[in-house]
Amino acid sequence: MSAYLPSLAGGMLIGASAVMLLLLSGRIAGISGIVGRLVQGIGITTNLAFVFGLLLGPLAYLFMFGGWPAVQITAGWPLIIIAGLLVGFGSRMGSGCTSGHGVLGLARMSPRSIVAVAIFLTAGVVAVAVMRGLGL
Known part of the structure; x- marks a missing residue:
């Protein structure tokens, strides 16, 4: 079971962030749309906060599991x-x-x-x- 824990935690974080964005701003958490609106200068605060949260994801993983995932x-x-x-x-x-x-x-x-x-x-x-x- 512990082998699946990082994937489960990641899925829960993705789901929670998507639901929060939908409930708080009425926007769908589609990354291509978020980055597209950010580049166009639309909704900078919300879109930048979401992208910043994505970039903090690896740090959350490090904190939760004490090491970086093996990537090849x-x-x-x-x-x-x-x-x-x-x-x-x-x-x-x-x-x-x-x-x-x-x-x-x-x-x-x-x-x-x-x-x-x-x-x-x-x-x-x-x-x-x-x-x-x-x-x-």
């Missing part, structure tokens, strides 16, 4: 940059990201979010299958 990234920088750009493009094209659709959209039973999350998951499975097939 085997992909090279070109692949990481291309993947990040594709995720950003897809988020704008799909009018939301995994956090907005997956966390609050599914909780609200939004049909658009249900379709978006199904597409996210399918694309992820296909991407892993292709990458493994190519030996990357």
